[in-house]
Amino acid sequence: MDFRPIPRDLEAFQQPVTAEDIEAISLRAFGRSVRVTSAVELGGGMYNSTYRLTAEGLDRLVILRIAPAPERQFASERELMRNEYATVPFLAPIADLIPRVLAADWSREVAGRDWMVQSHLDGAPAPDRLGDYPRDLWPGFFAQLGTIAKDVHAVRGPHFGAVAGPGHATWSEAVLASLHAIADDVVGVGLDAADVRKVADLAAEHRALLDEITESRLLTGDLWTVNTMLAAAPTPVISGVLDLDRTLFGDPAADWTIRMASAKKDERTAFWETYGSRGPSSPAASWRALVYEARHLGAIRLERHRLHNSDGVRDTYQSMADVLAKLT
Incomplete structure (x- = not known):
């Protein structure tokens, strides 16, 4: 895998996961027929850790978003990713503008964090x-x-x-x-x-x-x-x-x-x-x-x-x- 995390200080709020974590997430989300070939961390957001994934077995790019570890989350921002997941059905009026959820896992068995895989949106x-x-x-x-x-x-x-x-x-x-x-x-x-x-x-x-x-x-x-x-x-x-x-x-x-x-x-x-x-x-x-x-x-x-x-x-x-x- 071509793994490209953003270098961060140990004190930084956003912390990367490992290449092995991403492979484990891919296995859960897509099964053994898909192999991630590239994982590039994106720096636009300030809360979740976000990666653009390329994979053999998928016909297009996907986005992996990984929530902060539970102990790093403020009480006023608790489980925001789960909140977004719950909101998707209510966003039907703008469904053509938001990414589709392809997989999600709240078990925290991989990296101790929630994660969600979404479709990649075109544009800049x-x-x-x-x-x-x-x-x-x-x-x-x-x-x-x-x-x-x-x-x-x-x-x-x-x-x-x-x-x-x-x-x-x-x-x-x-x-x-x-x-x-x-x-x-x-x-x-x-x-x-x-x-x-x-x-x-x-x-x-x-x-x-x-x-x-x-x-x-x-x-x-x-x-x-x-x-x-x-x-x-x-x-x-x-x-x-x-x-x-x-x-x-x-x-x-x-x-x-x-x-x-x-x-x-x-x-x-x-x-x-x-x-x-x-x-x-x-x-x-x-x-x-x-x-x-x-x-x-x-x-x-x-x-x-x-x-x-x-x-x-x-x-x-x-x-x-x-x-x-x-x-x-």
């Missing part, structure tokens, strides 16, 4: 390709993102919270559970979580505002440019959507995609032309948006810590202080 990662187009073509890309988000948000859920569960009967319960898990994780890595806990206290005190959301909808959790593939075309055409492992059921306004679409007044405003209106503004909706921003900031703090970005971690405290000032 949008962060690598979008800049090759003139900026006057970028609005078309963001309009396509608006359509995708609209289609996903139209899917109704059976509960609130992560798709794979645990499910919650109310939106406030799901939001509070998420905030408490993030706070516990922040403390667990030796950082101050007082601001996250303060947001949780305020959310609990005013849970009636959260519970104005009575119908759960599917949220992408993490969809933006980094999770899309572009076709080889004269204009930006989204050919694939990747890594929808942070999906949850709840208020569409809480989705990362909505946060990013609202962040700047630039080409991304075309998102709203296809997504549609966010609905009438109200004091309750504005207050909820602040709670959602605090939740995003807590998750960002953890990710920046994982990436050893101390300056970025520090910035989240000022941003959270600004949110708390408005909440109180």
Whole structure:
């Protein structure tokens, strides 16, 4: 096998598996008629370890994604791969854009980690390709993102919270559970979580505002440019959507995609032309948006810590202080 892992420090969050592990995974997924000839680790993601596999006995490339070891996962990010697997049936409206699951194994008998084999999506990662187009073509890309988000948000859920569960009967319960898990994780890595806990206290005190959301909808959790593939075309055409492992059921306004679409007044405003209106503004909706921003900031703090970005971690405290000032 031509095995090409990415060299990483022992302290790095993402850790490779061995060539023998990949051979064992191939045996489980495809049987003895398939032999992996090449395994190249891809560096685009920051959570799972991802390999592009070439194999005798398969007529095309496949992607192997391997989850972090259980002890390396935050409580607020527990078993994201299993969550993505559970979400696949709910993503039927965009089934033509997402990879097909070819095999999955939660036994952890190989390398002590969950893994999933998926079909390989054609195209190039949008962060690598979008800049090759003139900026006057970028609005078309963001309009396509608006359509995708609209289609996903139209899917109704059976509960609130992560798709794979645990499910919650109310939106406030799901939001509070998420905030408490993030706070516990922040403390667990030796950082101050007082601001996250303060947001949780305020959310609990005013849970009636959260519970104005009575119908759960599917949220992408993490969809933006980094999770899309572009076709080889004269204009930006989204050919694939990747890594929808942070999906949850709840208020569409809480989705990362909505946060990013609202962040700047630039080409991304075309998102709203296809997504549609966010609905009438109200004091309750504005207050909820602040709670959602605090939740995003807590998750960002953890990710920046994982990436050893101390300056970025520090910035989240000022941003959270600004949110708390408005909440109180």
